Amino acid sequence: MRVERVKLHENGSVARVETAGLHYRELNSILRSLVADGADRIELHGVAGQRYIGTDLDRPVQIEIFGVPGNDLGSFLDGPRVTVHGNAQDGCGNTMNRGTIIVHGMAGDITGLSARGGNIFVRDDVGYRAGVHMKEFGDRRPNLVIGGTAQDFLGEYMAGGVLVALGLTLGKSAHHLARFIGTGMHAGVIFLRGVVEEHQLGKEVGVTQPDEDEEKLLEELVTEYCGYFEVEPAKVLDQPFVKLFPLYLRPYGPLYAPTHRGIEGPVSRWKVK
Amino acid sequence: MTVIKNNPKASHAQSTALPSYHCHMPSYLKPRFRVERSDRRCIRCQGCVEQCSFGAQYYDESADRVEAVDTNCVGCHRCVVFCPTSAIEIRHNPVEYRDNAYWRPEVIEDITRQAETGGVLITGMGNDKPWTSYWDKLCLNASQVTNPSIDPLREPMELRTYLGSKPDQVQIDPATGRLGTRLAPQIMIETPVLFSAMSYGAVSINVHESLARAASMLGTLFNTGEGGLHPKLYRYGGNTIAQVASGRFGVHPEYLDVARVLEIKIGQGAKPGIGGHLPGEKISAEVATTRMIPTGTDALSPAPQHDIYSIEDLSQLIYALKEATNYTKPVSVKIAAVHNSGAIASGIARAGADIIALDGIRGSTGAAPKIIRDNLGIPIEMAIASVDQRLRSEGIRNRVSLVAAGGFRNSGDVTKAIALGVDAVYIGTAALIAMGCTECQACYTGRCAWGITTTDDKLTKRQNPEIAAQRIANLVEAWSHEIKEMLGAMGINAIESLRGNRLHLRGVGLTREEADILGVSLAGE
Structure with a gap:
């Protein structure tokens, strides 16, 4: 460990690391040893593009990042709560499993790619393909809450999870930017606050209003979002949300024909519910 | 507030409606x-x-x-x-x-x-078209008079292989005689035959267990494919290559931790450049748990990995995996053999991979569009030769181990592949045939009568992991003996001495250009 960069407080439970000029390999190795030594809260200062921060830590420690972390922040994250006081780059929460990522700013492309659990809260906007191929099973469900809007292919290929875009950064027209929203989606749900036109939606999603349980879930998520970013929940919940859901459990089932004569022909799309 | 015209649900259902497949027309097909x-x-x-x-x-x-x-x-x-x-x-x-x-x-x-x-016509198993098999046009050498052959029954003969990145040079501490260079992780395998990626879901849990057991009996590795690893097989972690593919099914820290090697799947020989749609018929409740998707849905693996659009991005995922496992495991990158494999492999090696896996046009699959399987990609023989040559000419062959896949039928094919330049081979089809597969190509139906490519509980029971593992292990043991015999005949006593040793190969019935690409002389020369 680069001792001169690390300052410990409160019996080692709080650590402050000066990260300027550190390679991610050194930085992550410092994080591993701090966590192994029992740190509960780690502040990283002067962060400038170091990748994979927070990976390979299996305890719910608190990591505060000051600066701009690099790509794949919290990839394979398994428990920690990572707060970014700044913007996050691409691949934030890539294949994360447990834990929370809170970004006080924007996040880049593929935010939450293949997330299988945990929560991501982004104060402002995100880039392309946010939430692509998120999954869920049983009580393991990732939540991605975007304060603003997103670029194209939001929620592409979603196989589970909850994706919320609050549209708080949108101008007067309140039109979301993304096109091809939910393309290839076959499970999970997207909630949008703000205006979205039919042509912006993928072919595989249907539109409806959230039901009672979902309203409750939205209230919880919005309240949590507002708690992190000091927004008045009532101001966000003043507008109804639109719910996008997958029309088909097997969107591509009918594309295929068997090469054996006796076997059932192309399957139906198996409508969800 | 949200403005959506008409009833979008209804209009979507219409706009996406494909022509009805179920209109009652008589079929003109005859039974096969x-x-x-x-x-x-x-x-x-x-x-x-x-x-x-x-x-x-x-x-x-x-x-x-x-x-x-x-x-x-x-x-x-x-x-x-x-x-x-x-x-x-x-x-x-x-x-x-x-x-x-x-x-x-x-x-x-x-x-x-x-x-x-x-x-789209869908099928299973490997390319069944009569593409040229270069294995059948290559002869191996044998020692006569001037160089004695070796009898492996009585003399030591080494098939042991180490997979992983080798350093450009090593330093030995003269005082202690110990190795001063810090080596990248090296994985020892007792025979240069590994089991190809076949996912849990494409094959049954008993097949996964059979392969895992056989790998542990043989001291080699099996590959999970992209469906994750059932927790009951974690005990075979030391013999496991854990695949990370575009669907990221079953990828979580524990999965990465239990495995011996991690493999990023970019492409597959049977379906280069396209993703996978594991048919919903095969998504049983347990497969759904391991993959974290709803039961009965198709498991959709996107065509690209959406965090990899370039060699630099590939490097990012390679190091994401290394960081996630604290540099304790080699990372393999598997690609389908395609037109510029040499240049692509060079990029992969420079991106930080420890192993490159190449899968040729004969590579098998549990389900792929027939037209893709039969037409995309290039023969593995050509890909091995061009990748090995390219890495050698750039002076970086030592940085990666090469593993080839796609249609290895017997120990002769394996030995020729090693002479062409690979460290080891993956076998998939041969291992399944050892279990009873007859290549009927109906894997995608999930109804495999041999209990191999199914997730049906009743059919799954048709494979007893103990017996199946023994059959697979027998096959690989037999091949290993044969490889030793061939090495002995060539007067070589370690597989390392054959690797990339193309002087031991001669071509028959090849054009001069083909021989040049394979880097071999013609028989008689």
Whole structure:
């Protein structure tokens, strides 16, 4: 460990690391040893593009990042709560499993790619393909809450999870930017606050209003979002949300024909519910 | 607030409606096989009815006869093997089309099927077309007079191979005689044969367990494919290559931690450049748990990995995996053999991979569009030669181990591949054949009568992991002995001395250009 960069407080439970000029390999190795030594809260200062921060830590420690972390922040994250006081780059929460990522700013492309659990809260906007191929099973469900809007292919290929875009950064027209929203989606749900036109939606999603349980879930998520970013929940919940859901459990089932004569022909799309 | 015109739900359903496949038109397809039964031999035990998972056999109680539905027969021979009186024969249905070397029966049938369904033809297993097999045009050398051959039965012969990145140079501490260079993780395998990626879901849990057991019996590795690893197989972690593919199914820290090697799957020989749609028929409740998707949905693996659009991005994922496992495991990158594999492999090696896996045009699959399987990619022989040559000429061959996959049928193919330049090979089809597979190509149906490519509980039980593992291990043991014999015949006593040693290969029936690409001389030269 680069001792001169690390300052410990409160019996080692709080650590402050000066990260300027550190390679991610050194930085992550410092994080591993701090966590192994029992740190509960780690502040990283002067962060400038170091990748994979927070990976390979299996305890719910608190990591505060000051600066701009690099790509794949919290990839394979398994428990920690990572707060970014700044913007996050691409691949934030890539294949994360447990834990929370809170970004006080924007996040880049593929935010939450293949997330299988945990929560991501982004104060402002995100880039392309946010939430692509998120999954869920049983009580393991990732939540991605975007304060603003997103670029194209939001929620592409979603196989589970909850994706919320609050549209708080949108101008007067309140039109979301993304096109091809939910393309290839076959499970999970997207909630949008703000205006979205039919042509912006993928072919595989249907539109409806959230039901009672979902309203409750939205209230919880919005309240949590507002708690992190000091927004008045009532101001966000003043507008109804639109719910996008997958029309088909097997969107591509009918594309295929068997090469054996006796076997059932192309399957139906198996409508969800 | 949200403005959406009309009733979008309804309009979407219409706009995406494909032509109806279920209109009632008569099918012009004839059965491919004919089930023939000797009524004299048949004892009406109905074993065939029980064994056939495709519904091609039934018992007619009123006539007390077992009858067949020829159209349902896939030609898997399960009934033939299990008939106690050898009463059943499966024959090609003798449909004698007018002779035509171009519009072959298969072509006519495919067109007919697509005319009746409007669907992309889907199939299983590897390319069945008569592409040139360069293995069959390469001869291995043997020692005569000037260099003695070695008898592996009595003299030491080493097949042990280490997979992983080797340093450009090593430093030995002169004082202690110890290695001063810090080596990248090296994985020792006792034979240069690994088991190809076959996902849990594409194959049954018992097949996964059989491969895992066989790998641990043999001191080699099996590959999870992209469906994750069932927790009950974590104990075979030391013999496991954990795959990370575009669907990221079953990828979580514990999965990465238990495995010995991690593999990023970019492409597959049977379906280069396209993703995978594991048919919903095969997504049982347990497969859904491991993959974290709803039961019955298709498991969709996108064509690209959406965090990899360049070599730099690939490097990012390689190091994401290394960071996630604290640099304790080699990272492999698997690509399909395609036109510029040499340059791509160079990029992969420079991106930080420890192992490059190449999968040729004969590589198998549990489900792929037939047109893709049969036409995309290049033969593995050419890819091995060009990748090995490219890495050598750039002076970076030591940085990666090369593993080849795609149609290795016997120890001769394996030995030739090593002489062409690989460190080890993956076998998939051969291992499945060892378990009973007869290459009927109906894997995608999930109804495999041999209990291999299925997730049906009842069919799964047809494979006993103990017996199947023994059969696979027997096969690889036999191949290993044969490889030793061939090495001995060449006067070589370690597999390392054969690797990339193309002087031991000679071509027969190759053009000069083909021989140049393979880097071999012609027989007699």
